[in-house]
Amino acid sequence: MSxxxxxxxxxxxxxxxxxxxxxxxxxxxxxxxWLVARSEDRLLALGQKLSVPVRALALDLTKEESIARLKALLSEEMPDVRILINASGYGKFERFDRIGEEDAAGMADLNCRALTLVMHAALPHCSEGSMIVNIASVAAFQPVPFGAEYAATKAYVLALSRAVNLELRPRGVRVLAVCPYWTKTAFFDRANRESVITHFDCMYDPAFIAKKTFLAMKRKKDYVVPGFVAKATHALTKLLPHSLVMRVFLAQQKLKNK
Ligand SMILES: NC(=O)c1ccc[n+]([C@@H]2O[C@H](COP(=O)([O-])OP(=O)(O)OC[C@H]3O[C@@H](n4cnc5c(N)ncnc54)[C@H](OP(=O)(O)O)[C@@H]3O)[C@@H](O)[C@H]2O)c1
Structure with a gap:
């Protein structure tokens, strides 16, 4: 049976x-x-537009039962997971001691724990040539004051992805970490409500990030930093001490209620 x-x-x-x-x-x-997020209506609307059958899975991935449901579905149907894209994630930009407990736990829960568990759930169903794409961030390359926890979660995603990519080589399963710079999405609706950072210097189009992601998937890269500003930032975080990188970052931002 195929x-x-x-x-x-x-x-x-x-x-x-x-x-x-x-x-x-x-x-x-x-x-x-298989499309996953909390908003079922939006998943169903997207499904209507696509040329392949879609399964809309309205799941809050921070909840244990959501991971259990995904695992159960995979066990029941035993599909060949050719591609897993982990793009669920969010950030809050606030002084760490002012972040509410829900978000202090929530960022790590969604960006790290859920991403790890979804990878872990999918891997038994992956085969040679399967691919996992994890959306990290340029924030993964440096500590980010007033985005401290968000950046730390993305450093986790990058490190996990690159190391697991090497581990899984004998199975022919690849892992790609995508490290976008600021990108114009609903991310900022959630991040901005009480954001300390009010100025975002350069905003990429999400379509550009998607295009570069598909290219990196084809080129079998283990991580990609889409765009010139993102690449320049990445280069500076490698060249300069992070104490200086953090000071430059702070000087660039317009911070309120610091
Ligand atoms: N935008 C940027 O500047 C930027 C830069 C670098 C990296 N990133 C990363 O890129 C990824 C995608 O973000 P985006 O910019 O496209 O933002 P977005 O438009 O806000 O998308 C975030 C997605 O995560 C889903 N999500 C949120 N909470 C969830 C939960 N508890 N369970 C399941 N799904 C959940 C959201 O769907 P529901 O609300 O329907 O659940 C939405 O589909 C994130 O990992 C983000 O950290 C973004």
Whole structure:
């Protein structure tokens, strides 16, 4: 019996995840697309637009039962997971001691714990040539004052992705970490409500991030930093001491209520 070929995209209801989900059917031979996020209506609306059958999974990935549901579905249907894209994530930009407990736990829960558990759930169903794409951030390359926890979660995503990519080489399964700079998405609706950082110097189009992600998937890279400003930032974080990088970052931002 042949297993149906699927892609799973978390964070598919909006922004980078949505654009990646939209771009998959034209690039990969898939029998089904599993779309994950909390907003079922948006997943269903996206499903209507796509040329492959879609399964809309309205799951809050910070909840244990959501991971259990995904695992159970995978065990029941035994698909061949050709692609997993982990794009669910969020950030808060605030002094750490002023972040509410819910978000202090929530960022690590979604950006790290859920991403890890979804990878772990999908891997038994991956086969040679399968690919995992984790959306990290340029924030992964340096400590970010007033985005301290967010950046730390993304450093985790980058380190996990690159090391697991090497570990999984014998299985022929690849892991790619994508490290975007600021990107114009609903990310800022959630981040901005009480944000200390009020000025975001350069904003990329999420379509550009998606395009570069697909290119990196094709080129079998283990991480990609899309765009010149992002690449320049990355280079500086490698060249300069992080104490200086953090001071430069602070000087660039317009901070309120510091
Ligand atoms: N925008 C940027 O500047 C930027 C830069 C670098 C990296 N990133 C990263 O890129 C990824 C995508 O973000 P985006 O910019 O596209 O922002 P976005 O438009 O806000 O998308 C975030 C996605 O995560 C989903 N999500 C949020 N909470 C969730 C939960 N508890 N369970 C399941 N899904 C959840 C959201 O769907 P629901 O609300 O429907 O659940 C949405 O689909 C994130 O990991 C983000 O950290 C963003």
């Amino acid at each position: 297993h149906k070929k699927i892609a799973i995209v978390t964070g598919a209801s909006s922004g980078i995840g949505k654009l990646l989900a939209e771009g998959l059917p034209a690039r990969y031979a898939l029998d089904e697309l």
